[in-house]
Amino acid sequence: MARSTDEWVGKDDDAIPPPRVRLRIFDDHNGRCWICSCKIFAGNYWQADHKRALINGGENRESNLAPACRNCCCGKTAEDVAEKSKVASIRKKHLGIRKKSSFSCARTGKFKKKMNGEVVRRDT
Numbered sequence: 001m002a003r004s005t006d007e008w009v010g011k012d013d014d015a016i017p018p019p020r021v022r023l024r025i026f027d028d029h030n031g032r033c034w035i036c037s038c039k040i041f042a043g044n045y046w047q048a049d050h051k052r053a054l055i056n057g058g059e060n061r062e063s064n065l066a067p068a069c070r071n072c073c074c075g076k077t078a079e080d081v082a083e084k085s086k087v088a089s090i091r092k093k094h095l096g097i098r099k100k101s102s103f104s105c106a107r108t109g110k111f112k113k114k115m116n117g118e119v120v121r122r123d124t
Contacts, residue, residue, distance in 0.1 A: 010060035017065060022048055025065050034066035035076060047073045053080035056087070 008021040017025070025048050031040050040046045049068035052058030068076065092098065112122050 008062040013054050013060050015060055017048055017062070021062055021065075025062065026067050029067050032067070033069040033072055035068055035072040038069055040067060040069055045070045049073050049076060053077075053084070055084045056080060 005024075008017060010017070026040075026046075032038065033040060033046070034049070034051070046067045046069055048065045049072075050058045050060070051064050051066055054060060058064050110122055111119050113119050
């Protein structure tokens, strides 16, 4: 009968799982990348990747970690950042938060746009 172990939970988001936890993660997934299912061989680079990214509300715990091969971990990180950016921009729009435009063509602005598309200063 196998001895049960407590799930590892990071003290903060920057906590790196210790080698014993990385080994358990690798064994739980039979040494396969959780994204593309390719076999990770000895000496190959792999990363303990968060299934649900921390920036998207995931937790830094063993149940949220899985092995990802070199090809997949970079692409997934880019997708996570893009998702976070999209969610943040939609949330800002709903809350009415927007960055003031540096170029204003309103009547009170310094510039005006002519019918032909040319931009000129108002005071000239």
